[in-house]
Amino acid sequence: MAERRAPGPVAEEPDFLQFNDLACESVGGKVVFASDEWFAPAANLLKREPPQFIASAFTEFGKWMDGWETRRKRTPGHDWCIVQLGVPGLIHGVDVDTSFFTGNHSPYVSVQAGCLNQPPDFTLEGDRTGMAASDSQLAAVAKADQRGILQVPGWEWAVFRLGHPGEIRSIEVDTRHFKGNFPDCCRLEARSLSPEEEAACFRTGWNSGKWQLLLPPQKLRPHHRHLFESELTLSRPVSHVRLIISPDGGVSRLRLWGRATPIAAAPANQQRAASKL
Incomplete structure (x- = not known):
């Protein structure tokens, strides 16, 4: 090249x-x-x-x-x-x-x-x-x-809407291939939002409402697949998750394993209009 x-x-x-x-x-x-x-x-x-x-x-x-x-x-x-x-x-x-x-x-x-x-x-x-x-x-x-x-400077974060609301039973945070630039630690927060509440959060930069702690701060390692289960502190269905890393760095994959929550109406991801998180 x-x-x-x-x-x-x-x-x-x-x-x-x-x-x-x-x-x-x-x-x-x-x-x-x-x-x-x-x-x-x-x-x-x-x-x-x-x-x-x-x-x-x-x-x-x-x-x-x-x-x-x-x-x-x-x-x-x-x-x-x-x-x-x-x-x-x-x-x-x-x-x-x-x-x-x-x-x-x-x-x-x-x-x-x-x-x-x-x-x-x-x-x-x-x-x-x-x-x-x-x-x-x-x-x-x-x-x-x-x-x-x-x-050390602060932290970075990203919000994810789940493909289907559900109860999260285990979490995978994968830092593979990030050796000198992996995050030092991470934590996850969660909440359940309607389409209207999500739109309001987007307008306010996600500074409104209250997040609940899903995974307390966890020390991370370079080039490693981290699995968390017993560390989880929330056992109710949620629709959105916020991943917070400190101070900054790279994460290869975030996987949230759990049980989908049955809903009477159409799936939540079909009800919502397209939006940027």
């Missing part, structure tokens, strides 16, 4: 680009620590050549990317790395390039700098794809983190 075309040049480049790149690998710059490098190693940050995108390139950990890409954060804090400059000097500007990271880019960055009397006594060697810092490595560089820690 053809390579994706690189972004066009910016209208006006900052003046500091006339100076030397003190961190470039060609002048000896190197990454001496990174908290996580699951999808792509931090060493890519210091390459001299522009980033490229190869649509057909994959690794066993996911899509190959010519940059630094970590797993979605599952603990308080943020991912970070330490770069040892190849040439010490006065920094006039920073160029942060997110080329080809369109839905998985970092929403923000911060950069701190210092002048150490002695170089760090640790370094990372070889291909670090699929790896993360160990507890001992994190402890060794904890003194280098001088910023406050931010909490």
Whole structure:
């Protein structure tokens, strides 16, 4: 497949680009620590050549990317790395390039700098794809983190209308093929709605009415088929279910096993006019 075309040049480049790149690998710059490098190693940050995108390139950990890409954060804090400059000097500007990271880019960055009397006594060697810092490595560089820690962002959710109202007896949440980008946890809520109530919920962004807890929060694993039965807390018929994942990530399949509720009129999914949930 053809390579994706690189972004066009910016209208006006900052003046500091006339100076030397003190961190470039060609002048000896190197990454001496990174908290996580699951999808792509931090060493890519210091390459001299522009980033490229190869649509057909994959690794066993996911899509190959010519940059630094970590797993979605599952603990308080943020991912970070330490770069040892190849040439010490006065920094006039920073160029942060997110080329080809369109839905998985970092929403923000911060950069701190210092002048150490002695170089760090640790370094990372070889291909670090699929790896993360160990507890001992994190402890060794904890003194280098001088910023406050931010909490993991919130949650995502989706509402599903059942094909037939019924009592849900077991639930399957499948995260197969999501290894570094699976949700940390999930929960499910449920309720029974008439066509008119569903339409009202859609108009209000699903902020009206009350959901009942069907499945309490459950820890999820990567690339795994999760089955829940004894954990369910609701034993009455429902027509709609809301899946909530936190903080975000991928789910391959959601299956709701149960007993359909007999109804006298036509099936509910035939009564309702087509609508978007």
